[in-house]
Amino acid sequence: MSSIAEKRSVGAVLWEYLTTVDHKKIAHLYLFGGGFFFLLGGIEALLIRIQLLKPQFGFMSEETFNEMFTMHGTTMIFLAAMPLLFALMNAVVPLQIGARDVAFPFLNSLGFWLFFFGGVFLNLAWIFGDAPDAGWTSYASLSLFSEGHGIDYYTLGLQISGFGTLISGINFLVTIINMRAPGMTFMRMPMLTWTTFIASSLILFAFPPLTASIFFLMFDRLFTTNFFDVTAGGNTIIWEHFFWIFGHPEVYILILPSFGIFSEIISTFSRKRLFGYSSMVFATILIGFLGFMVWAHHMFTTGLGNVANAIFAVATMAIAVPTGIKIFNWLLTMWGGSIKITVPMLYALGFIPSFVIGGVTGVMQGIAPLDYQLHDTYFIVAHFHYVIVGGVVFALLAGAHFYWPKMFGTMLSERLGYITFVLFFIGFHLTFFIQHFLGLWGMPRRVATFLSGQGLDMGNFISSIGAFMMGIAIVIMLVNIVITTVKNQKVGNDPWEDGRTMEWALESPPVYYNFKQTPFVRGIDTYWIEKMEGNKGLTPAEPLDDIHMPNNTIMPVIISLGLFIAAFGMMYNPMNQVGDGKPWAIPVLIIGLCITFGTMLIRSIKDDHGYHIPKEELMNDKHKGGIAS
Amino acid sequence: MENNSVHRTSVEYRRKKSAKEMRNQFLTFILMIFFTVISFVSVAYNDLFPSNFVAPFILLLAGIQVIFQLYYFMHASHKGHEMPMFFMYSGVFAAFLTILAFLTIVWW
Numbered sequence: 001m002s003s004i005a006e007k008r009s010v011g012a013v014l015w016e017y018l019t020t021v022d023h024k025k026i027a028h029l030y031l032f033g034g035g036f037f038f039l040l041g042g043i044e045a046l047l048i049r050i051q052l053l054k055p056q057f058g059f060m061s062e063e064t065f066n067e068m069f070t071m072h073g074t075t076m077i078f079l080a081a082m083p084l085l086f087a088l089m090n091a092v093v094p095l096q097i098g099a100r101d102v103a104f105p106f107l108n109s110l111g112f113w114l115f116f117f118g119g120v121f122l123n124l125a126w127i128f129g130d131a132p133d134a135g136w137t138s139y140a141s142l143s144l145f146s147e148g149h150g151i152d153y154y155t156l157g158l159q160i161s162g163f164g165t166l167i168s169g170i171n172f173l174v175t176i177i178n179m180r181a182p183g184m185t186f187m188r189m190p191m192l193t194w195t196t197f198i199a200s201s202l203i204l205f206a207f208p209p210l211t212a213s214i215f216f217l218m219f220d221r222l223f224t225t226n227f228f229d230v231t232a233g234g235n236t237i238i239w240e241h242f243f244w245i246f247g248h249p250e251v252y253i254l255i256l257p258s259f260g261i262f263s264e265i266i267s268t269f270s271r272k273r274l275f276g277y278s279s280m281v282f283a284t285i286l287i288g289f290l291g292f293m294v295w296a297h298h299m300f301t302t303g304l305g306n307v308a309n310a311i312f313a314v315a316t317m318a319i320a321v322p323t324g325i326k327i328f329n330w331l332l333t334m335w336g337g338s339i340k341i342t343v344p345m346l347y348a349l350g351f352i353p354s355f356v357i358g359g360v361t362g363v364m365q366g367i368a369p370l371d372y373q374l375h376d377t378y379f380i381v382a383h384f385h386y387v388i389v390g391g392v393v394f395a396l397l398a399g400a401h402f403y404w405p406k407m408f409g410t411m412l413s414e415r416l417g418y419i420t421f422v423l424f425f426i427g428f429h430l431t432f433f434i435q436h437f438l439g440l441w442g443m444p445r446r447v448a449t450f451l452s453g454q455g456l457d458m459g460n461f462i463s464s465i466g467a468f469m470m471g472i473a474i475v476i477m478l479v480n481i482v483i484t485t486v487k488n489q490k491v492g493n494d495p496w497e498d499g500r501t502m503e504w505a506l507e508s509p510p511v512y513y514n515f516k517q518t519p520f521v522r523g524i525d526t527y528w529i530e531k532m533e534g535n536k537g538l539t540p541a542e543p544l545d546d547i548h549m550p551n552n553t554i555m556p557v558i559i560s561l562g563l564f565i566a567a568f569g570m571m572y573n574p575m576n577q578v579g580d581g582k583p584w585a586i587p588v589l590i591i592g593l594c595i596t597f598g599t600m601l602i603r604s605i606k607d608d609h610g611y612h613i614p615k616e617e618l619m620n621d622k623h624k625g626g627i628a629s
Numbered sequence: 630m631e632n633n634s635v636h637r638t639s640v641e642y643r644r645k646k647s648a649k650e651m652r653n654q655f656l657t658f659i660l661m662i663f664f665t666v667i668s669f670v671s672v673a674y675n676d677l678f679p680s681n682f683v684a685p686f687i688l689l690l691a692g693i694q695v696i697f698q699l700y701y702f703m704h705a706s707h708k709g710h711e712m713p714m715f716f717m718y719s720g721v722f723a724a725f726l727t728i729l730a731f732l733t734i735v736w737w
């Protein structure tokens with residue numbers, strides 16, 4: 001198997017990735033796709049910080065500046081942070097629950113390709129002229145009046161990638177409910193699996209409102225409907241509500257899996273069971289639940305009235321309680337543990353104080369009267385970067401180091417990892433800490449420049465320097481990845497030596513069917529239990545038998561490509577608001593939809609039963625698949 | 630022998646159970662058609678019924694039909710359906726909050 005794999009041509013590898021339905025390969029795709037957009041969003045961030053390096057700097061025009069921060073935010077949230085989390089979730093969750101794949105491998109691939117084509121469509125806006133410029137929130141009162149097709153790239157691109165996210169979320173829900181190995185009860189699931197489960201249910205409930213409101217905006221701009229047009233009887237505030245009904249759960253979709261990653265890392269390197277496991281689970285569920293009742297804290301200044309503001313303020317502050325439970329559990333996991341400092345653990349240690357700062361400013365913003373001061377200032381920017389960068393991005397970097405051996409079979413250099421961490425950590429605080437004060441000193445959010453002599457020069461300068469440090473840190477990490485890949489030093493099953501959950505009982509990377517025999521789970525930290533009893537592998541729950549595997553297929557790519565083509569037809573249809581309709585638009589729209597739905601039809605009527613790996617072949621396979629023999 | 634009789638009773642039990650279920654399904658089906666007819670009637674005779682009665686009335690009937698659909702035709706009460714039902718109710722809850730908020734603070 002592996003000797004053949006090494007000799008395959010580039011074309012064959014490419015084809016393998018285009019058609020794969022294997023969750024481990026899809027994890028690679030998400031990592032590369034999300035990583036690419038992360039770099040893109042990072043470059044946009046640096047350009048923003050260059051423009052704000054000094055007062056009245058003419059590095060870019062105001063219009064470009066608006067496009068820049070809009071694309072930065074949209075890319076980072078939808079195309080970088082979420083897909084990168086999906087990468088780690090895909091790589092790890094099926095292994096943690098003892099499954100051979102996700103419940104719907106085909107949909108897993110479809111989810112990725114929809115995300116990818118949606119992201120590419122959105123970014124084509126840069127090449128074809130007008131990028132969206134109404135902020136990542138794209139409030140209808142602004143976006144309906146945006147000239148050119150920028151906002152249409154936003155609506156169509158996010159619609160396509162949003163379908164992909166919804167599909168992936170549902171897939172993880174079904175996987176975690178149905179595919180757990182014997183003995184893996186809900187209350188034995190590792191924290192990353194738990195948080196993935198809750199985040200997926202948030203996706204299930206939060207994405208439909210986004211889909212609906214994006215459809216409204218799309219139709220307002222492209223087919224002259226009037227959902228948000230006040231002069232024609234619409235209501236522009238509805239967009240804001242819908243957006244934040246999606247938007248607040250969205251921040252928990254990002255942060256909960258990050259909490260999961262840190263829970264794994266902290267308990268692994270404290271070499272101790274996670275403290276207060278059941279309260280962790282409870283807190284995760286509670287955060288997910290409360291996350292749907294606080295959206296209007298983004299709209300305190302809209303004029304909802306005092307009663308509404310008060311209700312949402314109290315609900316917002318209530319979320320601090322389960323979050324606090326988690327922080328204390330992490331601290332108590334480390335307390336009395338025999339802590340080993342590694343790169344992932346350093347990120348975890350850096351995460352706790354950074355995230356607490358972000359949480360405290362969040363509660364401050366939750367105080368409605370105070371938010372009248374803070375709203376739309378740099379204070380807000382500082383807050384959400386403290387939670388998103390200090391929480392989510394730290395988790396992604398930590399998770400990348402932690403799970404790299406499981407995903408690629410090699411270990412990233414620890415030394416370069418430390419350098420990345422130190423530069424990134426210092427750069428992060430340099431950039432964003434001062435922004436709290438910039439906000440309090442009166443600098444509004446989303447402005448293209450500022451005047452000198454208002455006390456804002458130094459703060460902005462410091463902030464930009466910090467941003468460059470983070471940029472350098474990421475470059476060093478890329479160098480690290482290249483060096484590691486070129487060296488190609490393979491590692492064993494449990495390269496951190498302290499692995500607790502089932503993925504560390506498997507090869508790095510696991511063989512394509514993951515488990516030769518479905519494992520039997522006897523408690524939390526399954527692999528740790530086996531190790532403590534002196535076992536080399538997992539206890540099997542079934543005799544060796546044929547394994548049923550799904551076939552590879554190119555259809556997900558074609559389905560997604562169809563929507564991508566159809567999106568151009570939508571955008572240039574003759575009724576569009578910009579008024580540059582093209583005669584080819586409607587045919588292109590129809591062709592695109594025919595490709596998509598035709599492929600779906602073929603998939604539905606042509607049965608694909610997959611194939612079996614015969615028992616004899618498994619017996620001779622040198623891969624152990626988690627079972628000691 | 631022993632085994633066989635156990636088997637037989639379980640088959641009988643199941644047959645009785647599904648007969649009962651069948652009867653229930655039939656009954657609810659009739660009821661659903663009836664509900665649909667009276668909602669049409671209430672709209673058709675709009676001079677008899679004021680519209681601020683008709684709208685909530687139809688919504689109520691629709692709600693009952695959803696419950697019939699879930700419990701009698703999609704077997705929501707059967708074993709193994711707890712998780713889907715849990716998610717259905719969570720969805721209903723999220724939607725309810727949204728509608729409540731819109732009724733109270735958007736279209737005030």
Ligand code: HEM
Pocket residue numbers: 137251252254255297298299316317319320323358359362363365366371374375376380383384387388391
């Ligand atoms: C945990 C992860 C979190 C993320 C990723 C996050 C992200 C964000 C983002 C992106 C915004 C900017 C909204 C805008 O465009 O105006 C924001 C605003 C806000 N956040 Fe968070 N947040 C998180 C946690 C919290 C917490 C724990 C609280 C409170 C306890 C909170 C309270 C707020 C409030 C009140 C605002 C609105 C401020 C305003 O618009 O005036 N957030 N957050």
Ligand SMILES: [Cu+2]
Pocket residue numbers: 247248251294295297298
């Ligand atoms: Cu929020």
